[in-house]
Structures are given as structure tokens and as C-alpha cells.
Amino acid sequence: MKTEVYxxxxxxxxxxxxxxxxxxxxxxxxxxxxxxxxxETDKASMEVESQIEGVISEFLVENGQGQIAVKTPIAxxxxxxxxxxxxxxxxxxxxxxxxxxxIIKDRVIDHDKKQDKISVREAIRDALAEEMRRxxxxxxxxxxxxxxxxxxxxxxxxxxxxxxxRVIDTPITENGFAGLAIGASFSGxxxxxxxxxxxxxxxxxxxIINSAAKTLYMGGGQLNCPIVFRGPNGAAARxxxxxxxxxxxxxxxxxGLKVISPFSARDHKGLLKAAIRDPNPxxxxxxxxxxxxxxxxxxxxxxxxxxxxxxxxxxxSDITLISHSISLKMCLEASxxxxxxxxxxxxxxxxxxxxxxxxxxxxxxxxxxxxxxVEQGWxxxxxxxxxxxxxxxxxxxxxxxxxxxxxxxxxxMPYAENLENLALxxxxxxxxxxxxxxx
Amino acid sequence: xxNKTKKISRKLSKSDAIExxxxxxxxxxxxxxxxxxxxxxxxxxxCHLYIGQEAVVxxxxxxxxxxxxxITTYRDHGHMLACGMSPDGVMAELYGxxxxxxxxxGGSMHMFSKEANFFGGHGIVGxxxxxxxxxxxxxxxxxxxxxxxxxxxxxxxxxxxxxxSFNMAKLWELPCIYVIENNRYAMGTSVQRSSAQKxxxxxxxxxxxxxxxxxxxxxxxxxxxxxxAVTKVxxxxxxxxxxxxxxxxxxxxxxxxxxxxxxxxxKEVREHSDPIESLKNLIIENNFLxxxxxxxxxxxxxxxxxQSAQFAAxxxxxxxxxxxxxxxQLDA
Numbered sequence: 091m092k093t094e095v096y097x098x099x100x101x102x103x104x105x106x107x108x109x110x111x112x113x114x115x116x117x118x119x120x121x122x123x124x125x126x127x128x129x130e131t132d133k134a135s136m137e138v139e140s141q142i143e144g145v146i147s148e149f150l151v152e153n154g155q156g157q158i159a160v161k162t163p164i165a166x167x168x169x170x171x172x173x174x175x176x177x178x179x180x181x182x183x184x185x186x187x188x189x190x191x192x193i194i195k196d197r198v199i200d201h202d203k204k205q206d207k208i209s210v211r212e213a214i215r216d217a218l219a220e221e222m223r224r225x226x227x228x229x230x231x232x233x234x235x236x237x238x239x240x241x242x243x244x245x246x247x248x249x250x251x252x253x254x255x256r257v258i259d260t261p262i263t264e265n266g267f268a269g270l271a272i273g274a275s276f277s278g279x280x281x282x283x284x285x286x287x288x289x290x291x292x293x294x295x296x297x298i299i300n301s302a303a304k305t306l307y308m309g310g311g312q313l314n315c316p317i318v319f320r321g322p323n324g325a326a327a328r329x330x331x332x333x334x335x336x337x338x339x340x341x342x343x344x345x346g347l348k349v350i351s352p353f354s355a356r357d358h359k360g361l362l363k364a365a366i367r368d369p370n371p372x373x374x375x376x377x378x379x380x381x382x383x384x385x386x387x388x389x390x391x392x393x394x395x396x397x398x399x400x401x402x403x404x405x406x407s408d409i410t411l412i413s414h415s416i417s418l419k420m421c422l423e424a425s426x427x428x429x430x431x432x433x434x435x436x437x438x439x440x441x442x443x444x445x446x447x448x449x450x451x452x453x454x455x456x457x458x459x460x461x462x463x464v465e466q467g468w469x470x471x472x473x474x475x476x477x478x479x480x481x482x483x484x485x486x487x488x489x490x491x492x493x494x495x496x497x498x499x500x501x502x503m504p505y506a507e508n509l510e511n512l513a514l515x516x517x518x519x520x521x522x523x524x525x526x527x528x529x
Numbered sequence: 530x531x532n533k534t535k536k537i538s539r540k541l542s543k544s545d546a547i548e549x550x551x552x553x554x555x556x557x558x559x560x561x562x563x564x565x566x567x568x569x570x571x572x573x574x575x576c577h578l579y580i581g582q583e584a585v586v587x588x589x590x591x592x593x594x595x596x597x598x599x600i601t602t603y604r605d606h607g608h609m610l611a612c613g614m615s616p617d618g619v620m621a622e623l624y625g626x627x628x629x630x631x632x633x634x635g636g637s638m639h640m641f642s643k644e645a646n647f648f649g650g651h652g653i654v655g656x657x658x659x660x661x662x663x664x665x666x667x668x669x670x671x672x673x674x675x676x677x678x679x680x681x682x683x684x685x686x687x688x689x690x691x692x693x694s695f696n697m698a699k700l701w702e703l704p705c706i707y708v709i710e711n712n713r714y715a716m717g718t719s720v721q722r723s724s725a726q727k728x729x730x731x732x733x734x735x736x737x738x739x740x741x742x743x744x745x746x747x748x749x750x751x752x753x754x755x756x757x758a759v760t761k762v763x764x765x766x767x768x769x770x771x772x773x774x775x776x777x778x779x780x781x782x783x784x785x786x787x788x789x790x791x792x793x794x795x796k797e798v799r800e801h802s803d804p805i806e807s808l809k810n811l812i813i814e815n816n817f818l819x820x821x822x823x824x825x826x827x828x829x830x831x832x833x834x835x836q837s838a839q840f841a842a843x844x845x846x847x848x849x850x851x852x853x854x855x856x857x858q859l860d861a
Contacts, residue, residue, distance in 0.1 A: 229670070255670065260697070261693070261696055261697065261700070263693035263696065263697070265659070265689065265690045265693060266659050266662075266690050266693025266694050266696070266697060267659075267693070267697065268659070269656065269658070269659025269660050269662070269663065269690060269694070270659045270660075270662045270663035270666055270694065270697060271663060272659075272660060272663060273600070273648075273659060273660035273661060273662060273663020273664045273665075273666070273667070274663040274664070274666045274667040274670070275663070276648055276660065276663070276664065277598070277648075277663070277664050277667035277668070278667065279666075279667045279670060279671075296653060296656065297656065297659065297660075300652070300653050300656065301651070301653075301656055301660060305639075305641070305649070306855050306856070306857070306858055307634055307855045307856055308631055308634060308635040308639035308641075308650075309630070309631050309634075309635055309639060309640065309641040309649070309650075310629070310630065310631035310632030310633070310634050310635065310855060311632070311854070311855035311858070312630070312631070312641045312642065312643060313641045313643065313648065313649070314858040345856050346856055346857065348857070369858040369859075369860065370857050370858055
């Protein structure tokens with residue numbers, strides 16, 4: 091009997107993978123649990139294990155083949171067939187004798203200089219590596235940042251280059267290690283603390299707010315806290331309410347914190363470098379789904395991008411769409427469709443949420459006279475409410491229509507795929523909302 | 530409870546005894562003055578006095594050297610004075626004035642001095658523990674052989690973050706001495722009523738952190754245990770716990786109704802275990818100073834404290850423009 095082996099989904103956000111290496115050859119007899127192949131996903135490299143007992147009869151994909159969609163058959167296993175019968179009958183393939191158990195591949199930190207595209211994930215890692223080379227007081231700490239190479243592969247290679255004194259795996263104790271890192275920063279070090287996701291930062295909220303954000307002020311300027319808290323924020327895919335939420339507004343409420351939420355790979359790099367050099371506590375909000383987004387970056391791009399500056403992502407004359415992080419992807423898509431309907435959108439990428447670039451917001455409104463603010467976060471006291479207030483206070487006379495906001499629905503994130511989609515702002519909703527301002 | 534700890538036979542040198550006496554007396558007179566000023570409305574908000582616990586911080590401060598760090602909770606006036614911060618600056622801060630250590634923006638619970646290696650002054654129960662562990666982490670990172678004294682109370686000893694810190698401190702062998710100032714009451718809840726394991730020095734056992742109980746009302750016991758702990762931690766790295774058995778004479782803060790303990794209990798400790806009286810007796814018994822000389826010393830300290838209150842009263846309120854200053858540091 092023939093049984094197909096599929097490309098498995100190995101993480102909530104995985105849609106495709108690369109078969110880096112077959113670990114067996116045709117004719118091999120497999121027991122349950124035997125490794126068949128090494129698969130690389132957006133998060134990690136790992137082994138696919140056989141779920142049944144039988145003999146490998148055919149490979150359907152080649153060594154090194156990429157972009158294999160989840161659920162694609164990759165091999166066939168014959169059950170109740172003797173090995174002898176298969177030998178000589180089917181084609182053979184060769185596999186090298188590399189050690190099988192090496193799950194994580196070591197990568198050289200420096201990119202091939204010819205490479206002109208870089209992912210958000212690599213941009214963050216490069217920023218960390220460059221700042222660690224530049225300043226020995228910079229160190230990285232968090233859950234799975236070292237040996238595991240980062241739960242989302244962001245810190246890949248850092249342990250190999252900088253060693254375990256500067257790339258530190260912590261126990262799963264966010265309040266403890268956030269407080270510890272803040273204490274270290276009081277004493278002159280520059281910690282970069284990774285929260286595996288910002289959902290877990292809630293455990294450390296007291297130290298972030300009461301110890302990191304306020305000490306400079308409470309001490310009359312005596313003791314600053316140069317620290318970065320970074321990690322993925324916002325909705326992930328299909329992980330439900332506790333692991334999928336946008337906390338941007340929470341942090342942006344606190345005086346003493348700076349809050350960055352970039353979109354492009356280049357901005358991730360330039361802003362993270364600026365955040366590490368900043369003498370204040372900085373919350374650096376990434377997005378899991380953006381990690382694999384690629385962007386062209388000029389060779390040897392070491393530019394620091396100033397904190398507190400928004401950027402026009404698309405110039406337009408009819409309406410301004412203001413957003414940050416992954417929601418900008420939706421704004422860009424919607425703007426293409428709206429252009430076909432003769433609505434020319436300007437898109438403003440906030441990049442920094444606190445301090446907010448009010449000047450950029452106001453000048454765009456003065457140009458387009460209409461505005462929709464888009465965010466994944468909840469609406470009440472959200473980033474969009476703040477932006478709308480800024481517009482009301484500073485650009486009311488320039489408005490041709492009320493400013494609208496498209497936000498996450500006021501519910502905990504549901505698990506079911508259809509409900510999850512409904513909970514998040516959608517392109518359709520955005521297009522309809524924009525069109526309503528032109529009726 | 531206090532008598533359980535071992536009796537120390539070692540005697541203080543003359544200079545150490547006089548030094549300790551001066552510092553302890555300064556703290557006591559300073560705190561009495563702060564209490565009075567609070568009553569007169571010159572100090573606002575929360576004000577946690579250290580009266581009764583003076584031997585702990587004064588003794589331990591005599592065990593460390595330049596470069597070592599101190600961090601504590603909100604009952605911090607004594608720690609600041611022991612670290613060598615000026616009574617004028619501390620009192621002015623209590624008064625909320627421009628010449629205070631925090632320019633009037635921190636108050637009683639939030640003062641810092643990089644110069645004195647004093648890292649606060651933290652108002653959240655338990656918060657000083659991970660922060661102090663982080664200071665110790667930085668010493669290990671910099672390989673500078675400094676140790677950190679991380680103070681917290683018996684109440685904080687039940688906080689989860691304490692154990693998260695213990696775990697990392699032992700895991701990474703951080704040079705941190707955890708000083709639990711057990712003054713028997715977390716606000717109004719006694720250790721008996723709040724803590725399953727009442728011997729707080731043993732709270733590190735499951736992490737492999739050794740600890741001992743020390744008679745925190747006896748300066749000689751404090752110094753003896755402190756020196757051993759500092760030597761051990763400085764030479765071998767790794768954390769250590771000193772549980773200082775002590776007592777606060779005054780309420781938790783100024784608004785304490787004191788319904789949770791009897792007057793007799795306080796009187797008993799004051800009369801039989803007062804750390805300053807004991808040290809005074811030691812000084813006289815050993816002829817380190819005469820009664821007359823002690824009187825002169827007393828008068829000098831009173832003058833320093835009166836002067837601090839005058840300094841505070843004369844210091845201006847912070848300028849309104851200060852409101853928006855130091856929310857962010859402007860440059861690196």
C-alpha cells in the first residue's frame with residue numbers, strides 16, 4: 091500500500107517550506123519516528139519524522155527544492171513491501187553523509203555583499219550584530235535567543251559570533267529577567283531584551299513601566315535606563331486570544347518610553363540601531379508575519395534612522411491613510427485598488443508611535459483633507475484615537491470629512507480562521523471606508 | 530526570634546565602634562526629624578522611617594568597599610545616609626524641594642546617587658530584587674569584582690520576582706548579597722501570618738543559595754556576618770542571603786494605626802534590644818569614649834540634622850519648568 095508523506099505545517103504562520111536535505115534513500119526501511127528529511131521553515135530548520143513503518147519507494151521533490159506548499163506530497167512510503175523487491179526497480183538517489191542530528195544550521199552573519207535583498211528578520215539580526223560589534227556593553231538576553239537561535243530565528247548566528255556572555259538564554263521568567271536587565275542598564279550596560287512575543291511582556295509590565303520608564307524622572311535625571319525591549323507584537327496566525335494582540339497603545343501611553351513599530355526591512359534595521367544607541371528605554375515592536383518580507387537594501391547600509399520620524403510610503407492627493415507595521419501592507423494593496431477608482435491615497439508610515447510625528451500627520455492632512463487611520467489594535471484609547479485627536483486639535487479647518495478609523499474589533503482574538511479574519515481589519519473594510527468619504 | 534542567632538564574641542575596634550555609632554545616631558536623629566517635619570506638613574505622601582533598624586545598613590556598609598553597589602526598597606533614608614549621601618540633599622528631597630537629590634520629583638521613596646553607588650530607592654515591593662540582581666549581572670559582565678547589596682523586606686520575600694531572581698543569580702553565579710531586612714511586619718501583617726517558611730534565610734535553598742539569620746539589632750553580629758558574606762561572594766562569585774532579624778519602632782508609614790502589635794512589644798524591643806543603646810554601652814564599657822564625649826557627639830549630630838531641615842526649608846520649590854525635564858534623556 092502506498093502512503094504519501096506531506097510537507098507538514100510546522101508553525102502557525104508557515105505556508106511553505108524548503109526541503110533542504112533527504113536523510114534517507116529509496117529502499118530504506120523506516121520505523122515510526124525515523125527522520126526522513128530536513129525541512130527549513132520561516133522559523134527554524136527541523137526534521138520530518140516518519141509517522142508509519144514501511145519502505146521509502148519514491149521521492150517527489152528534490153534535495154534543496156524550495157517553496158513547497160504545506161500539504162504537498164513529498165515522498166511515498168510503501169507499507170507491507172519488502173526492501174528487496176524495491177531495489178533496482180526504482181530510481182536511486184544519493185544522500186551525503188552529513189551528521190543527521192544537526193538541527194540548526196550555523197550561518198555566517200555577514201551577508202554576501204552581492205545580495206541586494208534582505209528580510210526583516212535579517213535586518214533586525216544585522217542591526218543587533220553591528221551594534222554589538224560597535225559597543226561591547228550591548229548584549230542580547232531573552233528566551234531561546236542563543237542555543238535555539240531565536241524562536242523566530244531572529245538572533246541566528248549571534249551566539250556563534252559573540253559568545254554566551256553576550257547572547258544569553260534566560261529562564262521563562264519575564265518579570266525577573268526584564269527587571270534584571272533594567273538593573274544592568276542602570277549600571278551602564280545596554281541590554282537588548284527579546285520577548286519571545288510581546289504577549290509575554292505583560293508579565294514584565296511593572297518593571298517596564300515603574301522601573302525602566304520612570305527612574306530618570308524620579309531621580310531628577312541621575313539614572314538613565316538605556317534598554318531595548320524587542321519582539322513580535324500584534325496578531326499572529328491562529329494562536330487565539332492570549333498569543334495574538336497588538337499592545338502598541340499600551341506602551342505608547344507611558345511617559346518615559348519610546349515606542350517604535352516599523353514596517354520595512356530597512357526601517358527595522360535603521361530604527362533598531364537608533365534604539366540601541368538611545369539613552370532611554372525603547373519598546374521595539376516587530377511583527378511575526380513581516381519577518382520574511384524582503385526589501386532591497388543598498389550595500390553597506392549603515393544608516394541610522396531617527397526615532398520620531400514618520401515616512402510617506404506612497405504619495406497621493408485625495409486621502410491620507412495613516413498606519414504602522416503590518417497594517418501598511420493592507421493600505422498599500424487597498425491604495426492600488428482605490429487608484430483604479432480614481433482615489434489617490436497618500437500612505438503615511440508612522441514608524442515611531444511615541445514620540446509621534448505630529449508634524450508629518452498634520453502636513454499630510456493639509457494636503458489631502460481626508461484621513462482614515464488603520465491599526466490592528468483595539469479602538470478604545472488606541473493609537474488611532476490619539477492620531478484623530480492630534481488632527482482635531484491641529485488640522486480641523488483643513489478637513490473635508492470626519493476622520494475615520496479602522497481598528498481591530500473589540501473582542502479577544504478568536505481561534506477559528508473565519509472569526510479571526512473578521513476580528514482583524516480587512517482590505518475590503520478599508521476600501522469601503524475610504525469610498526464612504528467620497529460619496 | 531532575634532536571640533536564635535549566634536552570639537558573636539568578636540569585638541569592634543575603637544574607630545569602627547565610634548564610626549558606627551555616629552552613623553547610626555545620624556540615621557535615628559534624621560528619621561526623628563523627618564517624622565516631626567511630616568507631622569508639621571512639611572513632608573508629604575509616604576514616609577517610611579528606619580528607626581530601630583539602623584545597625585543593619587550601617588554594619589553592612591562597613592563591610593563593602595568603593596565600587597560596590599547598594600539598592601533597596603522604599604524604607605531607604607538610612608541606606609542613603611549610610612552610603613554617604615548628604616543629609617541636606619535627602620531632607621530637601623523629602624520636603625519636595627529643588628535642592629533634593631531628585632530635584633523634588635522623587636520624594637522619600639525615589640532617590641539615587643551614582644556617585645555614592647546607591648541605586649535607589651524603589652517604591653514597588655520586591656522590585657529592588659531583580660534590579661539588584663541586574664547590578665550584580667553587570668559587575669560579572671564587566672569582571673570588576675564588585676558586589677551588590679540588594680536589600681528587601683520580609684514582605685517582599687514572598688514576591689514571585691524574588692525567586693525568579695534567585696534562580697538567575699545562582700544559575701549565572703552573580704555576585705549578589707540578598708539582605709532581607711526582617712522587621713517582622715509587612716505593613717501590618719506579621720511574618721507568622723504571611724509566610725509558610727518563616728526562616729527567610731532558607732528561602733534560597735531550592736536554588737542552592739546559602740543563607741543565614743543574623744541578629745540585626747547587634748552591630749557586631751551584622752559586621753561579622755557581612756564581612757564573611759562579602760568575602761565569600763567577592764572571591765567565589767555567586768549569591769548569598771543574609772536575613773537580618775530586626776525591628777522597626779515606628780509604623781509602616783506615617784499613617785499606620787498600629788493595631789497589629791502591642792505597645793508592650795515595641796517597648797520590650799526598645800528597652801532590651803536597641804542597637805544604638807547597645808553600641809553606646811559597648812563604647813563606654815571599653816572606654817572608647819566618655820559619656821561627656823558622647824554628649825558632644827550627640828550635639829554635633831543634632832546640629833547636622835537641624836541644619837538639614839533648615840536647608841530643606843530654605844530650598845526653593847522646583848521651578849514649574851522642571852515639570853517636563855528628565856522625562857527622556859536627551860543625549861547618550
